[in-house]
Amino acid sequence: MDQQIIQLFINIVGEKNVKQSTAQLLAYSYDATANFQALPDLVLSPRNTEEISEILKICNEYKIPIVPRGSGSNLAAGTVPNQGGIILLFNHMNQIIDFDKENLTITVQPGMITADICNFVEKENLFYPPDPSSMKISTIGGNVSENSGGLRGLKYGVTKDYVKGLTAVLPNGEIIKTGGKLAKDVAGYDLTSLLVGSEGTLAVITEITLKLIPLPKYKMTSIAYFQSLEEAAKTVSAIIAHKIIPVTLEFLDKKTIDAVEQFMNIGLSTDVEAMLIFEQDGDLKQVEQDIKLMTEIAVKHGATFSKIANDESEAEQLKTARRVALSALSRLRPTTILEDATVPRSAIAEMVRRIDEIAEKYQLTIATFGHAGDGNLHPTCLTDVRDQEEIKRVELALEEIFEVALSLGGTITGEHGVGEMKAPYLEWKVGEAGIQLMKGLKAAFDPNNIMNPGKIFAKETKKRVVLQHV
Amino acid sequence: MDQQIIQLFINIVGEKNVKQSTAQLLAYSYDATANFQALPDLVLSPRNTEEISEILKICNEYKIPIVPRGSGSNLAAGTVPNQGGIILLFNHMNQIIDFDKENLTITVQPGMITADICNFVEKENLFYPPDPSSMKISTIGGNVSENSGGLRGLKYGVTKDYVKGLTAVLPNGEIIKTGGKLAKDVAGYDLTSLLVGSEGTLAVITEITLKLIPLPKYKMTSIAYFQSLEEAAKTVSAIIAHKIIPVTLEFLDKKTIDAVEQFMNIGLSTDVEAMLIFEQDGDLKQVEQDIKLMTEIAVKHGATFSKIANDESEAEQLKTARRVALSALSRLRPTTILEDATVPRSAIAEMVRRIDEIAEKYQLTIATFGHAGDGNLHPTCLTDVRDQEEIKRVELALEEIFEVALSLGGTITGEHGVGEMKAPYLEWKVGEAGIQLMKGLKAAFDPNNIMNPGKIFAKETKKRVVLQHV
Numbered sequence: 001m002d003q004q005i006i007q008l009f010i011n012i013v014g015e016k017n018v019k020q021s022t023a024q025l026l027a028y029s030y031d032a033t034a035n036f037q038a039l040p041d042l043v044l045s046p047r048n049t050e051e052i053s054e055i056l057k058i059c060n061e062y063k064i065p066i067v068p069r070g071s072g073s074n075l076a077a078g079t080v081p082n083q084g085g086i087i088l089l090f091n092h093m094n095q096i097i098d099f100d101k102e103n104l105t106i107t108v109q110p111g112m113i114t115a116d117i118c119n120f121v122e123k124e125n126l127f128y129p130p131d132p133s134s135m136k137i138s139t140i141g142g143n144v145s146e147n148s149g150g151l152r153g154l155k156y157g158v159t160k161d162y163v164k165g166l167t168a169v170l171p172n173g174e175i176i177k178t179g180g181k182l183a184k185d186v187a188g189y190d191l192t193s194l195l196v197g198s199e200g201t202l203a204v205i206t207e208i209t210l211k212l213i214p215l216p217k218y219k220m221t222s223i224a225y226f227q228s229l230e231e232a233a234k235t236v237s238a239i240i241a242h243k244i245i246p247v248t249l250e251f252l253d254k255k256t257i258d259a260v261e262q263f264m265n266i267g268l269s270t271d272v273e274a275m276l277i278f279e280q281d282g283d284l285k286q287v288e289q290d291i292k293l294m295t296e297i298a299v300k301h302g303a304t305f306s307k308i309a310n311d312e313s314e315a316e317q318l319k320t321a322r323r324v325a326l327s328a329l330s331r332l333r334p335t336t337i338l339e340d341a342t343v344p345r346s347a348i349a350e351m352v353r354r355i356d357e358i359a360e361k362y363q364l365t366i367a368t369f370g371h372a373g374d375g376n377l378h379p380t381c382l383t384d385v386r387d388q389e390e391i392k393r394v395e396l397a398l399e400e401i402f403e404v405a406l407s408l409g410g411t412i413t414g415e416h417g418v419g420e421m422k423a424p425y426l427e428w429k430v431g432e433a434g435i436q437l438m439k440g441l442k443a444a445f446d447p448n449n450i451m452n453p454g455k456i457f458a459k460e461t462k463k464r465v466v467l468q469h470v
Numbered sequence: 471m472d473q474q475i476i477q478l479f480i481n482i483v484g485e486k487n488v489k490q491s492t493a494q495l496l497a498y499s500y501d502a503t504a505n506f507q508a509l510p511d512l513v514l515s516p517r518n519t520e521e522i523s524e525i526l527k528i529c530n531e532y533k534i535p536i537v538p539r540g541s542g543s544n545l546a547a548g549t550v551p552n553q554g555g556i557i558l559l560f561n562h563m564n565q566i567i568d569f570d571k572e573n574l575t576i577t578v579q580p581g582m583i584t585a586d587i588c589n590f591v592e593k594e595n596l597f598y599p600p601d602p603s604s605m606k607i608s609t610i611g612g613n614v615s616e617n618s619g620g621l622r623g624l625k626y627g628v629t630k631d632y633v634k635g636l637t638a639v640l641p642n643g644e645i646i647k648t649g650g651k652l653a654k655d656v657a658g659y660d661l662t663s664l665l666v667g668s669e670g671t672l673a674v675i676t677e678i679t680l681k682l683i684p685l686p687k688y689k690m691t692s693i694a695y696f697q698s699l700e701e702a703a704k705t706v707s708a709i710i711a712h713k714i715i716p717v718t719l720e721f722l723d724k725k726t727i728d729a730v731e732q733f734m735n736i737g738l739s740t741d742v743e744a745m746l747i748f749e750q751d752g753d754l755k756q757v758e759q760d761i762k763l764m765t766e767i768a769v770k771h772g773a774t775f776s777k778i779a780n781d782e783s784e785a786e787q788l789k790t791a792r793r794v795a796l797s798a799l800s801r802l803r804p805t806t807i808l809e810d811a812t813v814p815r816s817a818i819a820e821m822v823r824r825i826d827e828i829a830e831k832y833q834l835t836i837a838t839f840g841h842a843g844d845g846n847l848h849p850t851c852l853t854d855v856r857d858q859e860e861i862k863r864v865e866l867a868l869e870e871i872f873e874v875a876l877s878l879g880g881t882i883t884g885e886h887g888v889g890e891m892k893a894p895y896l897e898w899k900v901g902e903a904g905i906q907l908m909k910g911l912k913a914a915f916d917p918n919n920i921m922n923p924g925k926i927f928a929k930e931t932k933k934r935v936v937l938q939h940v
Contacts (some may be wrong), residue, residue, distance in 0.1 A: 090871035101815035102707050125713060147656045158654060161631070172902035181814040183844035184628060184666050184884035186617045187892075187899040188926060189908050193630075197656050214713035237572050243595060243684035331688075346572035374653035378705030379583040405726045422657075429657040433644035438659050440914030444907065456658060 001041040005062060009044055009086075012054045017092070019043035028069065028087045029080070032134075033421055034335045035385050036077035040067070040087040047092045048165060049078040049175060049206040056204065057451045058179035059086065067452050068200040070110065070142030075338055076419030078146065078199050082454045088163075088204065090141055096120065097207060103181045105164060107209045110141025114148075117210070127157035127215040132415070133326065135213055144208055147197030149415030151248045151322070154373035155281075156213075158415065160196040167207035171446045181209060194441070199417050200452040201446040216281035219247065220291045221315035222459055224298035224306040225272040229253070231302035232274035233349030236372045238297045239278075240345065244290050248279040249373030250322045253352065256329060256369040256380075260321050263328035271303060276372065277322050279315075325369045326380065333365065333382035339398060341405035342414030345375040354404045355379045361400075362393040376414040396465075402428060403465045423458035435461075471511040475532060479514055479556075482524045487562070498539065498557045499550070502604075503891055504805045505855050506547035510537070510557040510847075519637060519645060519676040526674065527643035529556065529920045537922050540580065540612030543604040545808055546889025548616065548669050552562045552924045554846040556847065558674065560611055566590065567677060573651045575634060577679040580611025584618075585679070597628035597685040603796065604884070608732045614678055617667030619885030621718045621792070624843035625751075626683075628885065630666040637677035638665055641916045651679060656810045664911070669887050672915040680705035686751035689717065691785035693778040694768035695742040699723070699773035702744035703819030703932040706842045709817065714760050718749040719843030720792045726799060726839040726850075730790045730791050733798035738791055739775060746773075746842065747792050749785075796850065803835070803852035809868060811875035812884030815845040824874045825849045831870075832863040847885040866935075870899060873935045895927035905931075 010018050015402045019025070020042055028265030030037045041064075046052045059066045065085030072079050081087055090111030098107040099120075106121060106128070114135040118128050131150035132138055138148070146168075149158045156333060178191040195202060226232040236249060252260070252275045268275070276298065280290040295306045309315035330336035341352045352368055355377070359366035370377040379401055383394050402412045402425050411416075412425045427435050442449075471615055480488050489495070490512055500507045516522050529536045535555030542549050560581030568577040576591060578599070584605040588598050601620035602608055608618070614636075619628045623707075635649035648661040663673060668673075696702040696797075706719060722730070722745045729810040731738045738745070746768065765776045779785035800806040813821045822838055825847070829836035840847040849871055853864050872882045872895050882888075882895045897905050909927060 076483050100814075100816070101711060104776060147660075149654050155656060156747045160660070169604075170903060170907065176901060176907065178900075178904075180879055180881065182812055182881055182884070182888065183815065184619050184623060184812050184841075184846045185881040186883050186885055186887050187881045188888060188896055188904065189911055190617075190630070190663050190667055191900075191904070191907065193660050197660055214715060222605065240574060241571060244682060283753055283756045285755055306557075342652055342654050344570075344573045346570070371654075376654045379820065409650055409652075411650065411652055411655040411657045413656050414652070415656055417656050418658060426658055430648075430661075431646060432650075432660065433640060433646050434661070437640065437661065441659055441664075441911060444910030444914050 005058070006042060008058050009042065009055060011043055012051050013046050017045040024240050031072040031074045031077065031079045033075055033077040033080070033419070034337055036080045036420060038080050038082045038222045039084065040081040041084050043087045045091050046088045049169060052169045052204050052206055053173045053175055056169050056171055060171050060448055063450060065453050066450055068141070068145065068204050070139030073138045073142065074146065075416045076413065076421040078417050078419030078455055080420060082420055088117060090139060093206065100181060104212045105181045105209050106212060107207060108140055110139060110144070110205055110208060111180050114138050114140050114143055119210060121212050122215055124348065126212040126216045128162065128210060128212055130159045130162060133323070140208055142206055144196055144205055145200050145307060146417040149371070149376060151250060151371060151380050154249055154369060155245050160193060163196050163208060164211050165209035166192055166195055166205055168203040170203050171448065171450050179209065199419065199455055201456055202441060204405050207272045218284045218287045219279060219281035220287050220309065221277065221279045221318050222291050222295050223306040223318050224276050224295065225269050226274045226301035226303055228302065229271060229274050229352050230349050232276055233352070235276060235298045235301040235303065236348060237321055237346055238267045238301060239279045239294050239326065242293060242297060244294060246278050246280045246290065246294065246373065248277065250277040250370070251372035252325060252369040254320065254368060255365070255367035256325050259328040259332060259367065260324055263331060264320065264324055266317060266320060272304065322369065329367050329380050329382060334384045334386070337381040337383060337394060339379045339401060339417045340376060341379060341401050341410060341412065342374070342376040343405050343408045343410035345373060347408040347410065348372055348375055348377070351377060351405065355401060358397050358400045361399040364393060364397055366397070374414065377409065383447060393419060399462065418456045420455055423456055423461040424460065426456065426458070427461040428464060433443060475528065476512060478528050479512065479525060482521050483514055483516050487515040495790065501542040501544045501547065501549045503545055503547040503550070504807055506550045506890060508550050508552045509554065510551040511554050513557045513559060515559045515561050519639060522674050522676055523643045523645055524640055526639050530641050530643065530918055533918050533920060535923050536920055538611070538674050539616065540609030541607045543608045543612065544616065544889060545886045546891040547885065548887050548889030548925055550890060552890055560609060563676065570651060574682045575651045575679050576682060577677060578610055580614070580675055580678060584608050584610050584613055591682055592685055595685045596682040598632065598680060598682055600629045600632060603793070610678055611675055614666055614675055615668065615670050615698045616887040619841070619846060621720060621841060622842060624719055625715050625717045626894060630663060631779050632681045632695045633662055633666050633678060633682050634899045635660055635679035636665055636675055638673040638675050640673050641920055649679065669925055671912060671926055672921060688754045689749060689751035690757050690779065691747065691749045691788050692761050692765050692776060692778040693788050694746050694765065694773035696744045696773055698743050698772070699822050700819050702746055703822070705746060705768045705771040705773065706818060707816055708771060709764050712763065712767060713775060714764060715930065716748050716750045716764060716843065718747065720747040720840070721842035722791065722795060722839040723837060725835070725837035726795050729798040729802060729837065730794055733801060734790065734794055736787060736790060742774065747788060792839065794795050799837050799850050804854045804856070807851040807853060807864060809849045809871060810846060810884045810886045811849060811871050811880060811882065812844070813875050813878045813880030815843060816848070817878040817880065818842055818845055821847060821875065821878060825871060828867050828870045832867040833866055834863060836867070845880065845885065860925065869932065869935050888926045890925055892933040893926055894930065896926065896928070897931040898934060
């Protein structure tokens with residue numbers, strides 16, 4: 001990058017908020033996604049919305065790519081600067097701007113850590129439900145940009161269900177405000193929802209107003225083991241058919257259970273094929289009733305063992321199995337690729353079976369766990385990026401997994417985003433007309449394509465796999 | 471319209487699905503909004519998505535305006551064909567396409583009446599919560615296009631919170647599918663949310679997949695009367711501050727109470743300044759507890775009388791007061807203009823007081839009722855369109871009401887939409903950059919501006935009123 005242009009940025013944010021040494025640039029050349037890396041030209045840490053507006057005006061004038069980045073926990077290479085340019089950090093923009101108990105909202109800067117928001121409002125008996133597994137390190141700005149999900153999605157929805165208003169800077173430097181503290185607002189197109197999940201490709205989000213709800217008074221947890229995937233999946237369907245919507249309804253397959261037990265030694269049964277973890281919250285009587293009924297439904301559908309946690313510490317222990325799943329699996333091989341193919345919940349058993357068949361076909365280790373109640377599975381491929389032949393097989397297997405998910409009425413990504421990694425597959429889900437329309441929306445925001453270019457839209461769509469239907 | 475072009479449309483939908491007599495055209499020249507009228511050139515009743523695709527291709531080629539219309543209960547002149555062209559009806563597209571108890575979804579055609587959907591799913595102990603006051607006559611397609619609210623919005627949200635997937639025809643005739651039965655989907659931009667509330671200006675929606683939730687088992691209703699607006703408003707804030715989120719929390723001012731009592735003679739107290747109606751649903755114990763606590767809070771904040779309904783029939787009687795409010799008021803003068811200025815709920819008392827001041831300033835009768843819990847008020851101006859001098863004062867008063875709502879952090883429309891009526895005020899809410907951005911989105915969908923032209927965006931923005939702040 002031209003030294004004169006760098007000086008323009010230094011003039012805006014100050015010398016100490018510009019990183020440009022090779023070591024510093026390397027630190028921002030990758031995110032949590034395996035096998036994607038590219039060096040930025042410059043890393044900037046602005047201090048407020050106005051500085052971001054000034055930065056964007058320069059980027060727009062000189063057509064410099066700009067990639068907003070939270071903690072880089074993205075799993076679809078969404079924050080890798082694959083066309084160079086600027087990485088925009090929010091380390092100076094991590095404060096609470098407003099906490100409004102009358103309207104039940106909190107307004108924060110994008111750099112605030114998600115778990116810190118949850119902890120802050122819980123002290124006031126309020127609740128911000130979206131809980132991506134990365135919440136202890138991820139920023140709320142990243143969550144909003146990716147429309148992050150989490151374990152509590154079944155009952156409480158995902159990030160977009162809680163974003164009520166945004167301040168955002170358009171690529172031309174204009175500052176817009178969308179929505180507000182209002183419960184209802186239909187003044188023009190819903191720009192808030194369009195920006196949520198737009199993966200940093202439309203504008204830079206600089207303030208976020210979140211809806212809060214009363215903190216549920218009680219919660220309870222139980223687990224059940226099964227000798228077959230079908231039994232576990234049928235239990236999930238039967239629970240919903242009984243009109244119970246638990247907070248979480250998580251699934252672990254045998255490979256995941258084995259890995260967790262080897263890692264943590266918490267006493268899980270390893271002679272089973274699947275495990276479900278149930279959690280319910282709310283009024284004590286209702287919670288007890290729902291947990292009891294869910295456990296009964298599990299037993300009726302073949303669960304060989306079930307257990308209701310006696311207290312919060314036992315509940316935490318049971319939930320640990322799910323929380324450490326990814327860490328436990330990632331110990332087994334040098335590279336972990338965590339996917340998020342999602343299907344309607346009625347198709348979970350079919351989806352898990354097909355993933356196992358695909359793993360066998362390509363001779364790969366794929367463990368599956370995830371949010372069964374949402375149909376949001378995490379097939380996790382354990383591999384080694386240094387083995388190019390194996391990585392080729394991984395790529396083919398993932399393509400088949402996307403294809404199967406779509407054939408079951410699902411999607412290529414339930415909560416991780418498209419990023420660079422899944423861009424070649426987006427057309428499989430939304431069709432050519434959908435891609436053209438989305439490109440039109442992108443151009444309306446960002447005619448010079450400076451905002452996180454090379455994400456969501458691929459140069460070339462992958463050919464669809466021809467599946468042998470079983 | 472050229473006879474040859476009319477013949478092209480006849481070839482698509484068949485002779486009997488084309489209306490073109492003056493009497494027929496007159497019937498579709500207005501909607502529920504006072505003072506707006508314009509004749510269409512043709513009224514078409516297509517039978518399926520493919521016919522709509524063919525119709526749009528012709529409209530796009532010959533640049534013929536096309537206005538999708540449900541039951542015409544719109545209150546912002548959103549379905550008045552102010553540039554002529556085609557009115558598109560959905561009277562042949564009013565069926566349930568799919569009812570999926572495993573995934574808790576129902577997929578319907580846009581012409582289905584909202585209340586019919588509610589009644590259908592309630593038989594299966596499922597619940598579609600959005601309940602606009604017009605639900606017995608409004609179509610779900612209209613509700614989706616307007617992102618309709620309703621009385622249950624406080625606890626359950628609005629239409630957009632329940633739309634999971636859409637089939638839509640773009641102006642170029644391309645058919646797209648957005649979302650699906652999935653609980654989570656982040657594949658590309660959220661086109662579903664963008665189409666919800668787009669007022670027929672982007673695409674024609676032809677299939678709608680709605681999320682359902684379990685039907686709450688119990689509900690209870692209570693009322694409270696107050697001698698001052700402040701006391702009623704403080705009660706609303708205090709209820710939320712006590713972490714109670716009731717299903718409905720409705721407000722009626724003295725003028726509305728008087729009109730209702732004159733109309734229905736149901737025994738309301740008319741020597742009071744305001745009335746609140748509370749409803750809660752859920753588990754019996756929780757419902758009883760919440761209703762009791764809300765009533766206590768009302769009394770603590772000055773309610774002179776409160777009453778918990780003893781049974782469902784008494785509850786219905788209490789709720790009738792709110793349901794008939796508009797009908798009761800509309801009997802008083804020849805023309806009723808129902809507005810939906812919305813503020814954060816903490817600003818309700820201030821907003822109601824300012825509305826009363828504005829009414830006095832312009833010597834108008836404005837009664838106010840509405841969804842207090844949402845901050846969504848319905849100032850209702852009772853007037854006579856034949857009196858041009860009075861109508862001029864009405865217009866000035868409404869402008870001031872919009873201005874005050876915005877100054878309190880509110881919006882120009884909470885649930886009715888912008889349509890033609892509020893288009894001159896949209897810029898007040900979203901700013902010039904917001905308008906330009908929205909116009910860019912519109913152009914990405916509809917470059918020839920055939921979809922419901924002249925709505926949302928005005929030729930000219932009204933100058934903002936200079937308010938004398940009190």
